[in-house]
Amino acid sequence: MTKLAATGEPTTSAAASPDQRLPVLPPIRNRCFSAIFLAVGLVIWGFDLLGDHQAGKLVLLVACCAALLSPFIWFTFFSGRRGPKRFIPAALLLATIAAPFSVLRVDEFSGELMPHFNWRWAAKPDTQLEIPPTPAVTAETTPAVDMLTVTPYDFPGFFGPDRNLRVDSVSLNQDWQTHPPEKIWEHRIGAGWGSFAVVNGFAVTMEQRGERELVTCYEVETGKLRWSHGIDARYSTLIAGVGPRSTPTIDEGRVYALGATGVLRCLDGATGRQLWRKDLLQVLNIPAEAEAEQILYGRANSPLIVDQLVVVPGGGVDAQSAVSLIAFDKTTGDEVWRGGSDQISYASPRLATLLDQEQIVSVNESSVSGHDPATGKVLWQFEWEGDSATESNNSQPIPIGDDRLFISKGYSVGGSLRQLERDANNHWTVTEVWSNYRLMKTKFTSAVYADGYLYGLSDGILECVEAATGEQMWKKGRYHQGQILAVGNSLLATDELTGEVILVQMTPEGAHEKGRFQAIDSDKIWNNLAIYGPYLLVRDAQRAACWKLPLHTDLSQPAAAEPLTSMP
16 A cells, blocks of 8 residues: 655555665766776786886786676675575676686796686697607717817807807898798707707707606707607696706707706717716705795706806705805816805806906896806895796896996896996995886896897887997887897897797897798797707797798808817
8 A cells, every 4th residue: 555755755565675776787986996997907008107018917907807897796795685696697707707717728828928728638749749768869870969070150058159149150131032031840849948059060959748858959950859868857837838948058069958947967969878967956955845936937047168167056945055056067067166145046147257357147036146167256246136936037147348237137127237346455346327127128038239239128029228328229029028139230039929030130220120930830939049050940849940041141161160179
């Protein structure tokens, strides 16, 4: 029965239920909040306000999720509805999101944290490859590989002959329209993120095949496997991927290789026979659990040869036990010295002469240090922001002249030039010349120095910066988290997500892309390039290929090779 209220308006005897009186859509203010979340994410992503392309993407992802979830959260908890029906929209949303993961898995992530999906029932590619015996071939069954003979075109280790991302023994013909690159061979390869080391036409790399971590040797001109040496070790994480991640070093006919789990091997370059082996975790008393927590992405350091020593980063359980560098006799494997006390990073030590002092420069977890090559003693050290479990240091230091050092990294840190000084008492000091968090954000790569200018992939975009002043000359060409290599006055870059190799003229006047080609079918190239004469070696975690590039240099009559003394 209808009654009159005190105001004279008709009313009913029963109040309307919340389901009858409340709208299905959230109020205008809640929809505005969703739009604001999304707009903020788009602004940060579009204008790179954080100075970090990856961070911008993460903010955008969080903003999109917040915008998507806000109406469902409102409906479930704040709409005033009662009973189990209020959970139905949220349940449907969660089911829609979860359904694809019932048949798909995330195998790995790109350098910008974009997931790579695969069917749940699909086998890992590296587990489907044949595992060759150790060694795969011997001197008794086939002619031995000759790594004792060296040539002017050798690329004997990480970043080339001088570990500086430069090759000056050849000059590329930049007219790829008239003289296009020629594919020589391509085949499947085990997982891994290192590059090739090449001496006298033989290329050595590391790869994961199932539960075996291999060092493998191929003929450059044919791609034929000449020998293989494997150990029982496997590294695999969702973020970092599968397999070893360092590049072997070839020296006087021997191959030195450091695996992702910390096993350092010295092999006979002729046959792949193991000469000696050191497990760094055992040498330094590091439990595997502590190593996994602190060196989250696996050991990525390439061995450095200095006279009679092979030098690699050490590591440790904590700040009290950490060793920055450890040196072994390169012939016997006997430990010679330990130097520094900072935890290791993913960069590799390099040799440099600064202020007339030859020294080993090491980028550590949270510092950069210079060491006496004979003793490992720290000559100088300065802080450099980093954490090997999160915002890691990966890029190489670059000497600028005799008394300056350039360093860089991603994660919103950027580039910095430091001045070194030494007084009469041999006391070293390091001061900052310039730093800029928006320049040279080299996340997985390093910069290359040429004629006063630095070239590098800054958050995936090719950039040129004047070294002395930090002035940006240009920034153009997005190649994601790929790699670069300077060859003469040309710069080769790989696009992480397409598998292309791009040729850029290296000049501070502007970015002039001269050509590109599809080197391998890949959506994730983190591996460095290697070049031997005209032969460019490209690989990712599944395929390797050799391309012959057009040269200005006439290699029809190469300089005479230099035989070394036979290995004992």
